[in-house]
Amino acid sequence: MHALTGALWGIVAAIGASALLFVGVNRLFDLIVDRWRLFLGLIGALIGAGFFAVLVGNRVLDGSGTTWVIGGAVLFALLAVAPDLVPDPRLRPVVGAVMGTGIGVLVAVAVDAAVRPTVSPRDLIVMVGITVGVYVVISAARGRIRPGGVLVSAALGWVAGAWLLGEVGGGSPTSMALAVLVPFGLLGAALGAGKRRERTRRYDLQRQTRVGAFLGPAMFFVSMGLVVPLIRTIYLSLHDSRGRVWVGLKNYGDVLTNKRSLDLEDWANIFGSRLTYLGAALLVIGLVAGLWLGRRRGRLLEPAASSIGPASVGVFLLMFAMFASLRGTVMNNLWWVIVVTLLSTVLGLAAAVLADRARFESLAKSLIFMPMAISFVGAGIIWRFMYIARPPQKPQTGLFNAIWVGLGTLEPSSTGHLTVIVVLGGVTAAMLGLSIFGTRRRQPDIAIGSALVALPFLWLLYRFLGPGLGGVETGPLGNPIGKPILFVQEGPFNNVWMMVVLIWIQTGFAMVILSAAIKAVPAELLEAARVDGATDGQVFFHVTLPTIVPTISVIVTALIVLVMKVFDIVRVMTNGNFGTQVIANEMWQRAFTEFNLGLGSALAVVLFLSVVPVMGMNIRRMQRNEV
Amino acid sequence: MATTRETTSATGGSVGRVGRLVYGFLRSVPTWVLWLLVLIWTVPTGSLFLNSFRTRDAQRRSGWWASIGEGGWTLDNYIDVLSSSRQTGGLATAVVNSFAIAIPATVIPIAIAAMAAYAFAWIPFKGREWLFVLTVSLLALPNQVALLPLLQLFAGGVHWTVPGSSTVVTLFPDLSLAGSAAAVWLTHTSFALPFAIFLLHNYIASLPAELFEAARIDGADHFTIFWRLVVPLSVPALAAFTIFQFLWTWNDYLVALTMLGANGSAYPATIKIASMAGEFGRLEHLLSAGAFVQAGVPLLVFFALQRFFVRGLLAGSVKS
Numbered sequence: 001m002h003a004l005t006g007a008l009w010g011i012v013a014a015i016g017a018s019a020l021l022f023v024g025v026n027r028l029f030d031l032i033v034d035r036w037r038l039f040l041g042l043i044g045a046l047i048g049a050g051f052f053a054v055l056v057g058n059r060v061l062d063g064s065g066t067t068w069v070i071g072g073a074v075l076f077a078l079l080a081v082a083p084d085l086v087p088d089p090r091l092r093p094v095v096g097a098v099m100g101t102g103i104g105v106l107v108a109v110a111v112d113a114a115v116r117p118t119v120s121p122r123d124l125i126v127m128v129g130i131t132v133g134v135y136v137v138i139s140a141a142r143g144r145i146r147p148g149g150v151l152v153s154a155a156l157g158w159v160a161g162a163w164l165l166g167e168v169g170g171g172s173p174t175s176m177a178l179a180v181l182v183p184f185g186l187l188g189a190a191l192g193a194g195k196r197r198e199r200t201r202r203y204d205l206q207r208q209t210r211v212g213a214f215l216g217p218a219m220f221f222v223s224m225g226l227v228v229p230l231i232r233t234i235y236l237s238l239h240d241s242r243g244r245v246w247v248g249l250k251n252y253g254d255v256l257t258n259k260r261s262l263d264l265e266d267w268a269n270i271f272g273s274r275l276t277y278l279g280a281a282l283l284v285i286g287l288v289a290g291l292w293l294g295r296r297r298g299r300l301l302e303p304a305a306s307s308i309g310p311a312s313v314g315v316f317l318l319m320f321a322m323f324a325s326l327r328g329t330v331m332n333n334l335w336w337v338i339v340v341t342l343l344s345t346v347l348g349l350a351a352a353v354l355a356d357r358a359r360f361e362s363l364a365k366s367l368i369f370m371p372m373a374i375s376f377v378g379a380g381i382i383w384r385f386m387y388i389a390r391p392p393q394k395p396q397t398g399l400f401n402a403i404w405v406g407l408g409t410l411e412p413s414s415t416g417h418l419t420v421i422v423v424l425g426g427v428t429a430a431m432l433g434l435s436i437f438g439t440r441r442r443q444p445d446i447a448i449g450s451a452l453v454a455l456p457f458l459w460l461l462y463r464f465l466g467p468g469l470g471g472v473e474t475g476p477l478g479n480p481i482g483k484p485i486l487f488v489q490e491g492p493f494n495n496v497w498m499m500v501v502l503i504w505i506q507t508g509f510a511m512v513i514l515s516a517a518i519k520a521v522p523a524e525l526l527e528a529a530r531v532d533g534a535t536d537g538q539v540f541f542h543v544t545l546p547t548i549v550p551t552i553s554v555i556v557t558a559l560i561v562l563v564m565k566v567f568d569i570v571r572v573m574t575n576g577n578f579g580t581q582v583i584a585n586e587m588w589q590r591a592f593t594e595f596n597l598g599l600g601s602a603l604a605v606v607l608f609l610s611v612v613p614v615m616g617m618n619i620r621r622m623q624r625n626e627v
Numbered sequence: 628m629a630t631t632r633e634t635t636s637a638t639g640g641s642v643g644r645v646g647r648l649v650y651g652f653l654r655s656v657p658t659w660v661l662w663l664l665v666l667i668w669t670v671p672t673g674s675l676f677l678n679s680f681r682t683r684d685a686q687r688r689s690g691w692w693a694s695i696g697e698g699g700w701t702l703d704n705y706i707d708v709l710s711s712s713r714q715t716g717g718l719a720t721a722v723v724n725s726f727a728i729a730i731p732a733t734v735i736p737i738a739i740a741a742m743a744a745y746a747f748a749w750i751p752f753k754g755r756e757w758l759f760v761l762t763v764s765l766l767a768l769p770n771q772v773a774l775l776p777l778l779q780l781f782a783g784g785v786h787w788t789v790p791g792s793s794t795v796v797t798l799f800p801d802l803s804l805a806g807s808a809a810a811v812w813l814t815h816t817s818f819a820l821p822f823a824i825f826l827l828h829n830y831i832a833s834l835p836a837e838l839f840e841a842a843r844i845d846g847a848d849h850f851t852i853f854w855r856l857v858v859p860l861s862v863p864a865l866a867a868f869t870i871f872q873f874l875w876t877w878n879d880y881l882v883a884l885t886m887l888g889a890n891g892s893a894y895p896a897t898i899k900i901a902s903m904a905g906e907f908g909r910l911e912h913l914l915s916a917g918a919f920v921q922a923g924v925p926l927l928v929f930f931a932l933q934r935f936f937v938r939g940l941l942a943g944s945v946k947s
Contacts, residue, residue: 006727010808014731018738026850057800210849211752218743218762218820221736224780225817226765229773236775347664354661364661366933368668373929374922375878377897381904381918382671385678385691397690399674437649446653504668509940516941557767565769568880572901584771591775592885600775607769615767622760 025213032206033199037084041077048076061110068110075103083192092192100188104181108173111180116171119162119179127161128154151190155183230608237601251602255330260581262328269325279317286311289448303541306448316342324492329581332495333610336566336582340502341559345552347503348510352518353540355511365515369508376505376568383501384573387487396484401471405482408470424461428454445537491579498580501569506562510555517551518544557614564610583607675915679704683912704916718899718920725877725895725924727808732815732876733869739816740823741831741865745853747824748832749839759828766821773817774885781810781886806890814882819875823868829942830864831857867939870932874925896921 031039052072056065079099083092135153139145162179171179197205236243237251255261270276290307294300301307323335351368355361371379388398396402410417431454438446463469475481487497521544529539567584574580576589583603591600677691680700685693694700711717746752747759784801804810834857842852858865880897887893894902900917903910910917929936 008727010727011730014809014812015734018735022738022742030848030850054797058797207750208752211746211750214742214746214750214849214853215758217739218824221739221813221817222762222765222820225777225814226768226773226821229776229780230768232776232779233772351661351664354657354664358658358661364665366930367665369933369937370672370926370929371668373874373925374672375880375897375925377880377901377904378878378918378922381900381914382675384904385675385915386671394687395689397686399670399690399692402690402692434649437645441646504671507668512937512940516937561767561769565771567771568901571880572904575905584769587771588881588885592778597775604769604771604775608772611767611769615764618767619760619764622763 021217025216026210029206029209029213032209033202036197036202037081040080040084044080045073045077048079049073051076055107060112060115061107062112063110075106079103079188079191083188084196086192089196092196093189094192096188096190096192097185098188100191101181101185103188104184105177107184108177108180111176115168116173116176117162117166117168117179118171119166119175123165124158124161127165128157131157131160146194148190148193151186151193155186155190158183158186233601233604233608236597237605239598241596241598243597247598251598252606254599255602255606260329261586262330264326264328266325266327270321273321273324275317275321275324279314279319279321282310282314282317284314285448285452286314289444293444303545304445305537305541306445306452308541309449310452312346320496323495327492327579329583329586332579332581333564333566333583335495336499336502337560337563339496339499340506340563340566341556343499343503344506344559345510345514345555347507348512348555349514349552351507351511352515353544355515356518365508365511369512371505372508374505376502377572379501379505380498380569380572383497383504384488387497389484389486389488392482392484396482400487401484405471405484407464408468408472409480409482410470420464421461424457424464428457428461431457445535488573489578494574494578495580498569498573501573502563502566506559510559513551513555514548517548521547557617561611561614565607675918679915679919686912686915704913705920708913708916708920718896718917720892721894721896721899722920722924724808724893725897725921727893728811728815728879728883728895729873729876731808731812732819733872735812736816736819736823736872737865737868740820740827740868741858741861742853743820743824744827744831745849745857747828748834749852749857750849759824763821763825763828766825768821770818770881773814774882777810777814777817778805778885781805781813805886806888806893808887808893810886811883814886815872815876815879818882819872823872826868826871826939826942827861827864830861834860863935863938864942866932866935867942870928870936871939873928874936877925 028039028042031042049069049072052061052068053065055061056068061068079096082099083096086092086095131153132150135149136145139149158179162175162183166175166179238248239245240247286307286309287301289310290301290303293302293304293307296302319338323331351365355364355368358364374382385397386399387401388396389401390396390398392405396405406416407420410420431450434450435447435454438444438448438450460469471483471485472480473483486494488494525543525547526539529543534542565584566582567588570576570580570582570585571588576582576585583606587600587603587607590596590603594600674691677694678686680702681691681694682699682701682703685699709717709719709722711720743762747755780799781802782805784797785799786797804813838856838860839852842856847855877895878897879895880901883895884898887898896917900914900921903914903917
């Protein structure tokens with residue numbers, strides 16, 4: 001119950017404070033035109049309260065903090081309003097200076113003896129000279145030198161000379177007075193030195209401040225939460241593990257030369273892998289199909305299901321062969337990015353096309369979309385239950401291993417055994433029949449497509465009847481024992497099983513957006529293509545697909561950015577063990593469990609650099625849209 | 628018969644009986660594939676859901692599919708996982724914590740982003756274009772980049788040692804926010820703003836300009852226009868972002884884990900179930916119920932408000 005009330009109070013306080021701040025700031029700026037002096041007073045009070053709060057917070061002042069903050073607010077309010085009350089423009093700087101000096105006296109008396117600075121006149125003259133010089137040069141270049149600006153820069157120079165160059169702690173009361181009275185006096189004089197703001201100038205001011213009121217909070221959070229931390233992370237990445245000693249690019253060197261990050265030793269395995277040959281064969285089939293179809297239509301390569309399908313599966317398998325041999329954190333990340341981005345987009349596109357104008361379209365789409373609402377952590381847990389591998393003696397409770405071990409331990413010529421043969425054989429026969437049918441009717445998509453679907457089933461049937469299919473090994477007594485697949489532990493394909501989780505989540509995202517894009521393809525275009533006698537496949541590859549390419553590129557970039565920083569799934573399922581480490585998890589472990597600030601930051605910067613091209617693309621896209 | 632005739636005419640000319648059958652089959656393939664896909668996509672969630680109602684023994688004896696026949700469902704797992712004793716999850720507190728993080732982390736960025744989006748869309752000022760592009764380009768910034776400095780800021784403030792002396796100036800005080808829910812909100816607020824501004828700007832900028840001119844002629848200032856005109860008219864976009872951000876913060880693991888550190892009493896449900904998953908075996912039978920407690924709220928929000936959610940997604944990725 002305590003947690004609940006605490007949480008509620010926190011929520012109310014946070015929301016109330018944001019609302020008050022927003023309304024308050026806007027109401028404050030509303031005063032500018034008609035109630036100028038009230039506005040000045042309130043601004044002065046805010047600045048005064050803030051200034052004294054900082055002093056109190058740094059333990060500079062003696063006495064009660066609350067009194068100082070309230071008193072400071074009142075004093076600064078008076079200081080802000082007083083010059084405006086004096087009609088004579090020559091008197092106003094004097095009034096300001098007197099008031100400022102008065103506040104200075106109060107501060108000088110109250111400042112703790114321990115923080116009195118020693119002041120040397122030479123420091124003061126040098127610093128004031130520098131700041132005033134800089135101000136004069138800059139404002140002369142812009143064509144206008146204001147006396148108020150000179151006074152303010154002189155005050156800043158004085159403060160710098162007294163407090164930054166002087167030695168804090170050893171000063172006398174006199175040097176203390178010198179260090180405080182002069183800048184306060186100068187600031188007060190500066191307040192009175194400007195022209196009085198007449199009504200029209202106040203309108204301008206109100207417009208400018210309004211931009212500040214509307215943008216200020218957002219810019220504050222963006223700079224404090226993103227921009228400054230980014231710079232700080234880059235700074236830390238060039239320093240040692242405690243963030244103190246400059247080490248140059250050493251951390252980046254560690255990331256790239258470490259064998260855990262990049263292990264290319266087994267590159268030769270690529271050429272010994274069955275995946276390579278299968279992938280190459282499929283790629284060739286796809287290219288041949290594309291060339292053959294293209295010759296009939298008078299172009300080099302024809303995009304169609306029977307050419308693009310095998311070719312892309314082939315490329316995919318080749319890539320798998322490569323990533324299974326080249327290991328390490330960086331390679332894992334690349335593998336994740338490529339596989340999840342491609343498969344989520346392709347499956348999303350497939351779901352969008354299949355569901356388009358189907359019965360119960362919205363039901364089907366919401367079910368595929370649903371995983372988007374589940375957290376990565378929850379999804380990791382959900383899939384862990386699918387992947388469970390229990391010891392061979394115990395029943396398998398994970399779906400995949402239950403099927404796999406079940407297949408392997410089927411009694412020969414039992415009902416289950418026969419069923420598997422009938423199903424596999426039936427599908428193979430049907431697909432081969434369909435292929436012959438397609439060849440006779442000169443429908444290459446049907447012929448090649450069904451032949452390709454038949455192939456894996458034929459292979460499964462062969463395995464089942466011949467060498468055996470499923471998880472089984474021979475026990476000590478010659479009896480068959482189930483042999484489950486350790487989906488999560490067995491490398492390198494445990495990476496792929498985890499990618500499945502993210503694909504499961506992100507397919508819905510791709511589907512929803514692509515579905516909207518497909519529905520937005522002009523009906524006249526589709527109609528015209530159909531009237532010209534195009535088949536459904538041709539309409540898709542020649543009309544729909546080219547039209548939705550911009551949307552696909554948006555999805556692909558969004559997914560790249562998302563997958564690049566994959567963290568939760570890996571952390572929950574393996575925590576980077578068994579050769580599944582990714583950059584984000586490595587970064588977290590270095591930075592937050594080992595507190596190696598340098599290495600952790602360098603890994604974070606690597607993540608950042610990898611999305612810089614995407615950021616650049618986004619900026620270009622936006623600028624194009626703005627025009 | 629009607630469908631067969633259509634088949635014949637659509638493919639033009641004589642197809643024959645076999646042809647009709649085959650084409651009819653091919654025509655139904657997309658539907659079959661679609662529902663197969665739907666089945667594959669639903670099975671993981673569905674199976675975990677069934678498992679969450681099974682006793683520990685049943686979960687160890689057989690897979691979830693066995694329960695369809697044998698039944699024997701119980702709510703014990705849910706009761707155990709919610710109650711807070713050492714043997715169980717104590718997820719009830721964690722759910723409260725999740726709300727305590729997700730609600731402010733949703734409300735604060737919306738208010739801030741709506742104002743900024745309005746300023747970017749309708750208040751002309753110098754440098755507006757590039758400031759907007761710069762802000763929105765941070766959308767792609769990986770959160771990991773900001774975590775370490777932010778944690779340092781919350782844990783100790785910002786101090787600057789004046790070069791050449793031992794004077795340390797405190798630029799930002801140590802508010803001892805590390806380990807508190809407030810640190811998580813503030814972090815979420817920063818991380819959410821680029822996307823929120825982008826989404827709301829797209830919408831607010833597309834409101835008709837005449838509306839604003841009319842209001843200005845009537846003497847309304849920016850605050851009035853924003854409050855009386857822009858906010859009510861942008862409800863769809865605001866709703867879309869609310870759902871988005873709520874789901875995102877509710878489901879977040881990384882930010883909470885980093886900012887809360889060892890303060891277990893403030894952990895949201897995601898961290899709780901992740902640590903339950905880490906304790907191999909002991910709480911395994913409660914894990915499915917725990918996962919559903921955590922996922923229950925977002926799933927409810929999702930199914931109830933899916934239309935807004937989809938609209939938000941579309942507005943965020945496809946410029947209309």
